Amino acid sequence: MDTKKLRQKILDLAIHGKLVPQDPNDEPASVLLERIRAEKERLIKEGKIKRSRKTAKTSDTPHYEQDMPFEVPKGWMWTTLEEITSKIGSGSTPKGSNYSEGGIPFFRSQNVYNEGLVYEDIKFISDATHQLMIGTEVHSKDLLLNITGGSLGRCAIVPADFQIGNVSQHVCIIRSILVLSSYVHTFILSPFFKKTMNITGSGREGLPKYNLEKMFLPIPPLKEQERIIKEIEHWFTFIDTIEQSKVNLQTAIKQTKSKILDLAIHGELVPQDPSDEPASELLKRINPKAQITCDNEHSEKLPQGWCTCRLKDISIIITGSTPSKSNPNYYGGDVPFYKPADLDAGRFLEKSMEHVSEAGKKISRVVPMGSTAVCCIGSIGKVGYLTQEGITNQQINSAIPSEAVNSLFLYYTCASPSFYNELQLLSSAVTISIINKSKMENIKVSLPPLLEQKCIVKKIEELFTVLDTIEQSLQA
Template sequence: MHKNWKTYKLSKVTTKIGSGSTPRGGKGAYKESGISLIRSQNVLDFKFSVNGLAFIDDEQAAKLKNVTIEENDVLLNITGDSVARVCSVPQEFLPARVNQHVAIIRADNKLLDSKFLMYSLLEKSNKDMLLTLGSAGATRNALTKSMIEVFELQLPPLKEQTQIANILSAIDDKIENNLATNKTLEDMAMALYKHWFVDFGPFQDGEFIDSELGLIPKGWEVKRLEELSEIGSSKRIFRKEYVDAGVPFYRGKEVIQLSKGKNISTELFITEERFQEIKLKFGAPVKGDILISSVGTIGVSWLVDDSGEFYFKDGNLTWLKNYKSFIKGEFLHLWLNSNVGQEQILGETIGSTQQALTISALRSLKLVIPPKSIYQKLEENLVNSYRQTQLNLSEVATLTNLRDTLLPKLISGEIRLKEFKTQVEHLV
C-alpha cells in the first residue's frame, strides 16, 4: 500500500448501509410493472441482470422508502449461495427498492468514489474475505450489517480513486457494448432466417406443396437431421484422466455459458497427449461444428468458434459435424435455436422420467431445406453475421482478461495509472 493510501472501515466512508424486505404476501404481491424490487438474482458480479426483476406499487414502495436506491449505489448480496456478489444498478431501473437479501452501500462522495467501491468489493482478496465472513458459523451464508460496517478498504485519494474506476469502467463499457452488438446481430440473423425459412415470406406468391411439416414452397424438401450432418458424441473420459492444467474439458454447463457469449472459468482439463491421441483416432470439434446440451437443460446449442482446442463430456453433449450437403453449421444453429427447432426438441424429451435428448432422437428431427440457389443468397449474410459475432466475443475475452488482471493490481496500488494508461487506452 502506498504511503498516501489509508485504511477505512466502510462505516466511515459511506452514508448508508442497509437491506430491505419482501412485501407482505411474497411473490403474490408483485405487480406487472411499477417500482423495481431488486432481489439477489438481479445482482451479478460486475453487472445488473433484469432476469426475474420484480415490481411493486407505490403503496408497497412507501413501506420500503428507507431502502430507496439512488444513482451510483453499490448493491451487495448478503444471503444464500450468491452471497458477496456485487454490482450497481443502471439508472433506467430507478426508482427501485431492495429486498432483505440485498444490501445498499452508498459511498460518501467526499471520501469514496462509488465505482471504486464496487471494484474494491469485487477485488479477489476482498471478495474472498466477504465470502469467508458470510460462511462463518451459520447454517446459511449471510453477511450482517455490522460485518459490512467494519469491513476495511484501502483507499487512495479521491481523485486517484476516480481515475482508477474510470479505467476499469471503460473496459466494462466496451465489454457490454460488444455483447449488446452481438445480441443485435443474433436477433437480426434469426429474424432473417425466420422470414425466409420459416414464414417463407419472399415466396408467398409462388406455388406451395404439402409436406410432413405442412405447406412448403415448391422445390423445397423436408430432410431428417441425420441426412444433413453426422450426429454423435465424444470418446468417454474417465475421472482419473482429469488434470489440473492442459486442454479444457467442457461439460453441459460450460457449453451453455459459451452459447450465451459468456466467458467461462474452465474447471476440468485433460492432458495434451491424451487429447491428441483421441483427436487422431476419433476426431475433435472444429470451428463450425455444433454441440447441443442433452441432459438437464436440454437443447441449448453452441456453434464452435476458433478460440482453441478443447474436448467434451459424452452423454452431456451431442455433436453435429461433417455436414453432408451445402447446408452448414450457421444454418443448422439458427434452426436449432428457432421456435420450430426447439418445439421438435421439446417433443422428443416430453414424458421421459430422466429427460435427455438422445442421438437417435436428434437424428430423426425434420427440417425444411431450400434449394441450394436460395440458400446461397443468404449464406454470405448469415456467415458474415456469425463471423462478426466471433470477433466481438474474442475481444470480450481479451478485455475481460485485461480487467481481471488489472483490477487487483490497481485496487491494491501495486501498479499506478501512469504505468499502463497508454496500453489500455488503445483497447477501450
C-alpha cells in the first residue's frame, strides 16, 4: 500500500467536496464569505490590517461559465486566498543574522513541516529585535508556508497554545478569517495546490506573495469544513497505524534474516548427516596449506563434521581498482563496474550503475561470477553476490570461492552478523573506516561439509523468498 498516495487522494477528495456528504441545512459558503468581508472591513477601519489594492470576486457560477478549475458542490464557493485572509506575507532575517542565545523563537524553513513546527535547530532573537519585526509576528493558528528552495510547499499549522515567535523571509504567514486554518492547510497540502501554484525563479525557486494571493480555492460551508477535518484526522490516524506497522514489520524482517544467517553459520538451520565427508578432510585435500584451527573433535561449539579455518583458506581475496578516468576508452562498455552503492540493491548484484569497456577490463582485476563483494572502506560490511563477471573499485574486497565452499554459502557467511561484527572490530579509522585485504583474509569462519553447505543455502533461500514476498507487499 502506497500510503503517501493514499494521503494525497484523501486531501484531493476533501477539496472536491467528495470526502463527506453535504448537509442542505449548513449555512452556505456565500454567507460565510459575506461575513469574512465584513470582518475584514472592521479590521481595516480599526487599522489592524491594510486594504488590498484589488478585491477578488467570488462566484458560485459553474466553472464552465467562470473558468473555475472544477465544479464544486452546492453550497460551496470559489474564492482566492487573498479574500479569506487578513495576512499573507513572509518574514525577514535579523541584520547580520543577529540571533541570541535565548528569547523569542525564530522559525526558518527547516523548522516548518507538514506535521507541525519542529524546534530542533531553532534560532532565537531578542525581544528588541522582535519588536523591530513585529509586522511578521506569528500568531496561534497561523499557517506557516515555505515559499523558497527545496522545501517549498511545506506547511505547518501553528498550535492553538502558541505563545510568541517570528519567521524568516523564506517562510510566509497565512492568517485566515473565519475559515478553519486546518481546512486551508488541507488545501495547501492537496495535489491541486501543488499543480496550480505559480512558482518563479530559475535558480532558487520561489512562490511570490502576489501569486499566492491570487490562487483560487474552493470554500465549503463552515460546518462542512469541520466535518472534513474530522474525517481527514480519522483516516490519517488509520494510515499512521499502517505506516508504523510497516516499519515494525520491516524491522522484524531484517532481524529475522540476520537470525537465519546466524543459525546457518552455527549449524543450527539444518540437521547434520554423519555420512557427509567432514569439512576438514575436504579442505585438507583441496588446500593442504589451509590452517584448520579446530574441528568438532576439539570444540563442542561446532556441529559434527564442521571445522574452523581462515577466509583465505576457502577463497581468494582480491582488492578492486578504478580504471583511470582520464582515459575515456576505459568506460562506456558492457562490463559491470561495481561500487559500494551497488551493494544496496539486494543480495544479488544483477546490474551496476556504471560500466567499463573491454580495454578498462584488461587493466583491472576481474572478479568472476559467483564471487562475494565486501565493502571494506567507508560503509564496511555491505555485501553482494556477483551474478556475472565484473570488476570492482578499490573500496571493495572480493572473495572468489574455492572448490571447498559453495559460492552462495560463502556469500551468506560474509553477510552474517558474526562476520559483520568481525569486520567492525578489525577496521581502523582516522577519517574513514578501513579494513585491509590481509585482515579480511585472516578472519576465521566456520565451514560445514560441502553437502550440508548446499542444504543450508537451499533452506536460507526458501526462508528469504517468503520474507522478500512479505517485504514487497509492503511497498505495493
